[in-house]
Amino acid sequence: MSKKFFEPTPEMNQLLSRAGSLQREESLAATSELAKALELPLRQGVMSGNILDGIFEAINLQPGATAEFPLDFLAPGTEKEFVAFTIPNHGRIPERHVEGDYVMVPTYDVGASIDWLLKYARDARWDVVGRAMDVLQGQFVKKMNDDGWHTLLSAGADRNILIYDGDASSGMFSKRLVSLLKVVMRRNGGGNSTSINRGELTDLYISPEGHEDIRNWGVDEVDPVTRRDLIVGEGGLLVRIFQVNLHTLDELGEGQEYQNFYTTDLSGTMPAGKNEIVVGLDLRNNDSFVMPVRAPVQVFEDEALHRQRRAGMYGWAEHGFAALDTRRVLLGAF
């Protein structure tokens, strides 16, 4: 995933060798340089190598700023309160007093560390140390992925709506499911046919197994030309159905961690004969999924390990996740 960031150059090898020096000053200085050199790619890696890309909007907070997000005073279900009415020829029109609300998204600290023997560094075993850096990066990526997706799944489960295609076979992803999800997202998104920025299903996250079901769609699902493309085409799979982008997530699917999170942690129920969930999102409006960042990932060298003949890095970040409008999330099942 991030090998390109850690391909050694002669200078980096030399830096790493100096990091493994038994001279404390030289080792710490080199380790410090190493931390700085790795911090930037690590930040890039965290933001680009994850499964949250394009979903959460990262909002960098200034020091001392609070992560408060105002909510629209036109709350779901109150649209009927704002309709013009017939008036007589003269008379005082009543007031329509509106107020909003806000939510504060808590941010929290996330920390991770990695360390290795100085012998590794001394011998310029860059593959080992590079792998250690991958693991350090992976710790942040995994934590952020889980926290972000747990937020999405919780928001979806909170709606208490689970869409499924009753005519489809158990465990079979059908294109009618996409169609049903689109309709429900529209029906429950507020507004009417011509409303601007109304809810619309734009992206659907499914398991690899569900995505592979597309290959098995019969002639009653797709025409023969499309079926041929599914077999011989580059990539071989549809990535967009009914203007909805399809994404596969390894974490979704029977027995997988996000499915388990839904059924176990959220106590979500599955319809009879349905085995796994899909997650539909409205990413057109960018008005719901926010990720306030109080402090991006920072990496430091660990000075205390030298006596143990080790070197290492540690880092931390502070951020939070929120789904401000649950109407932008819709769960389905197949």
Next chain:
Amino acid sequence: MALRPTRNEFLTDLSFFMNETAERGLLCVFDSQGSGAAMDQSEASVKVASSLDDKPVGLLLNDVVNLDLTRQHINYDKDEMQKGGKVLLLRHGFVVTDQISGAITMGERAHFVPGGSFCSNSASSHSVHVGRWLSKKDSDGYAKLEINII
């Protein structure tokens, strides 16, 4: 929500303090009395009605909250007041409220009950009248209530 946006605040009063938390839409009654204009006398205070014999002042238009303001700020997006501050009371006008006790009948006089919500004239026991019902309840339990405290 307690109060829907549609209303007619024909006459309001902002001279009374309130020393307890309450939700908007409840009827407030005299608690202690100020003297003269009493515009900034803490003695001029109201409370949520607790007895049928209470003397009505007006319908509460703010939420009154009790927050630790040294740890968090008040909700600037909502019209809420800290307990101990001044509140806005509706004395004449209409609101759409769900602070309703029991069944109501359009056209009947409106009264208050202990707790500050409103009832119809046909309730078995009630206070002095403070207004009149101008609609029946909608599907969410809200009805149009004219407040006229004289």
